[in-house]
Amino acid sequence: MSETPLSAHTLKIHELEAFRAVMLRGTATEAAVLLHTSQPVVSKLIARFQRHIGIKLFELRKSRLVPTPEARVLFHTIERTYAGLEHVAHTIAELRGGHSGRLVVGSLPSFGMGPLADIAARFLKDEPGIRISVETVNSSLIRHSVVSGKADLGVALKSIDTAGVNAEPLVEVNTVCVMDRTHALAGKRSINVRDLEGVPMILPSRDSASHTAIAQMFADEGITPHLSAETSYAMTMCLLAMQGAGAALVSPFAAMHLRRSGLVIKRFEPSLPIELMLLTALDSSPSRISSMFIERLKAAMPALRQQWG
Incomplete structure (x- = not known):
């Protein structure tokens, strides 16, 4: 049996x-x-x-x-x-509770290592029961994380495909030119594209949208950039520039915290705008924790726009 x-x-x-x-x-x-x-x-x-x-x-x-x-x-x-x-x-x-829990934010590396770190640190100080996970990846992966629910919100470039997410403008700033203190251009008030003719340049990787925009700008002026190095991350570009490897055109968000360490940051002309979008889930409203953080995020943007716009 x-x-x-x-x-x-x-x-x-x-x-x-x-x-x-x-x-x-x-x-x-x-x-x-x-x-x-x-x-x-x-x-x-x-x-x-x-x-x-x-x-x-x-x-x-x-x-x-x-x-x-x-x-x-x-x-x-x-x-x-x-x-x-x-x-x-x-x-x-x-x-x-609404004042405890975990928040996952996807962000471009330059924004995540710059303004987002400051905003998150202040938020955690005011809301000690909340844990924040910041995933610094490229814009396409940020969108995918928001669509799949792995991230509660994301900060990405405006140029990406926004299918499947709510996308609203967050902030627009201008590209800056960075170099070390001993660079020949370090004494200028601002840098023009023609100032960079013959200057060793640290450029973004060739498969990036920023590389294409910079290359087109040089081409419009009939200038061939003097390439000294290429790298995927704006933060690495800044560190190379700070060590005297050349000048670089980067997001101000990647450069802002390195000024006190010796990086020289100059306004750049013509304008190369960097437009960021806030991504949230398309089929659901943000949680209370997400809404609290989004409010803090948006409140910090006017100051960034005024300083770097």
Whole structure:
């Protein structure tokens, strides 16, 4: 005759709790303390649980319950379930509270290492119960993260495909020219494209939109850039420039925190605008935490626009 198969509905929660408590504490007596009951009750629940599932879970050695290999396998499975339930409870508390929880923000590296870091730090100081995860990736990946729900919001270039997201203008600033303190152009009030003729240049990677825009600007003036280095990240361009590798045209957001370390930042003409968009999910409203952060983000933009626009 075959055994009656167990189902989730036939398992008894008190028996599972007793088993877990013994595994955690090592004895029925200590398990009883954890469960606020008596040792005989725990022992009866364990005996009933073993009969119920048809598996020997413990051996008695010197008045101590020693788990069998089967018990250890079962315990690990139960612990994963408890961890999941605790996560659910924590999430519910976050959603109810509004002032605790986790916020995931996707951002361009230059913005994430510049203004966003400042905004996030002030936000965390005022809202200590909230955790923020800042993912610094390219604009296409930011959009994908918002669409898929991996990110609550994103800051990306205006030039990207915005299908599947809500996209609204966030801020527009102008490209700046950066160099080290000893550079021949460091004393000028502003830099014109013709000032860069023959000057060693650190350029963005060739597959980037900013490289295309810069190359077109030089071509319009009949100038061939004197390339000294190429790199994917504006922050790396700034660091190379600060070490005397050449001049670079970058987002001011990548450069702003390096000024005190010796990087020279100059206004650049003609204007090469950098337009950023705020991305949020298309099919749902922002959470309360997201809305709080978006409010802070937008409030910081006028000052950035005035300084770098």
